[in-house]
Amino acid sequence: MSTTVRAAVFLATGAPPEIRDVVLPDPGPGQVRVRMVAAGVCHSDLSLSDGTLAQTWPAVLGHEGAGTVEAVGPGVSGVVPGQQVILNWAPPCRACWFCEQGEPHLCEHALDGTLSPYAALTDGTPVYPGLNTGAFAEATVVPATALVPLPDGVDPAVAAVLGCAALTGWGAVNNAAKLRPGQSALVLGLGGVGLSLLQAARIAGADPLIAVDVSPDKENLARSLGATDYLVADPNTHRSVRGLTGGRGVDHAFEVVGRAEVVRTAWNSARRGGTVTVVGVGSHRDEVSFNALELFHQARTLQGCVYGSSDPARDIPLLAGAVRSGDLRLAAMVTDEIPLEGVPDAFERMRRGRGGRSLVRFGA
Structure with missing residues (x-):
């Protein structure tokens, strides 16, 4: 048995997606089929489509999603049909060296699922899941470990952004930077993740909280989400921040x-x-350089942050508390609600630096 669904299929690097039928097999051992409610369009999807990140084609991209469990395979426990869930695009194995060090966001096996096809086109051509999940489709099949139960009190229609944008931004502030109340903060870039990070920094007590973007049109939104100051990016941004x-x-x-x-x-x-x-x-071709003297003299810390240095199973319930209290406003980050056919335009908005999060709504 199998299930045929509509999906945004990317056939090659740089090619726009085509809306096609994709055939999903029934869930195998440890797998779950999820009927999608919504999927966010993330800049990482753009990085996959343009070749910045490696991807095997054809593929269904989309990794920030929420939906309802439709069917479970043998051996699945913890989720049941009818349950609402959030996708976790980097499910940790819980057994590798990094997982054992308490760093599941660096799991050696988190992206193993991207290496094998998960579905097929109607002519039998294998299809690969972008970042494990293939969320730009009416339904997807994922490992049960790639699901986090939707916490109570969170609207399923916007819960998708918890799975990447909100989790990454919140984790960058709290897990990686460990920002303390009263410390000053700067957010450079106000896409979906940047807007989430801005809110997380406000909740953490950043003051002042400076937001920067190439678009002057985002100022009102940035200030409504907590920015005390707004700057349009230019070559003198760092001088303005110091001022x-x-x-x-x-x-x-x-x-x-x-x-x-x-x-x-x-x-x-x-x-x-x-x-x-x-x-x-x-x-990897875009290099940044520092001289040896400034590294010594400035005594700054430069760190990367993968997936908010988070553990979704632990952190999504924490974010849900902020959603229920009204501190974290998920819907405010969504500037465009679109059907599946709107994915190409959403990618173009990202290229041009326009808007916040685009959210694909299925069955709306």
């Missing part, structure tokens, strides 16, 4: 773009002894 922080620079600078020049801006905007956290996914 807002007594000439010192910020305690914490978060880079959420994935470009060397923005990493350098974050570095130049941090105070001596400050911390720069790189959250954006960049290209």
Whole structure:
């Protein structure tokens, strides 16, 4: 038996997606079929489609999703048909060296599922799941370990963004940077992750909280989510940031773009002894350089942050508490609700730096 669903299929690097039928097998041992409710369009999907990140084609991308369990395979426990769930695109094995060190976000096997096809086109061509999950489809088949139960009190229609944008932004502030109340913070880049990070920094007590983006149109949204100051990016951004922080620079600078020049801006905007956290996914060809003297003299910390240094099973329930209290506003980050056919336009908005999160709504 199998299930045929509509999906946004990417056939080659740089090619726009085509809406096609995809045939999903019934869930095998340890697997679950999830009927999707919504899927966020993340910049990492763009990085996969344009070749910045490796991907085997054809593929169904989309890794930020929420839905309802439709069927479970043999040996599955912990989730049942009818249960609402959030996708975890990097399920940890819980047994490798990194998992045993309490770093499941660095699990050696988290992306093993991307290496094998999970479905097929109607002509039998194998199809691969982008970042394990293949969320740009009416339904998907994933390992049961790639699911987190939807916490009570969270709207399933916007819960998808908890699975990547909100978790990554919240984790960057709390797990990686460990921002303390009263410390100053800078957020460079206000896509879905940047807007989540901005809210997390506000909740953590950042003051001042400076937001920067290439678009002046995002100022009102940034301020409504907690920014005390807003700057439109230019070559003098770091000087403007210093002007807002007594000439010192910020305690914490978060880079959420994935470009060397923005990493350098974050570095130049941090105070001596400050911390720069790189959250954006960049290209291995885009190099950033530092001289030996400044590394010594500035005494700053430069760190990467994968998936918010998070454990979704632990952290998503924590985020849900902030959602229920109204501190974390998921819907405010969604600037465009689209059908599946709107995915190509959502990718173009990301390329142009427009809007926050685009959210695919299935069956709306």
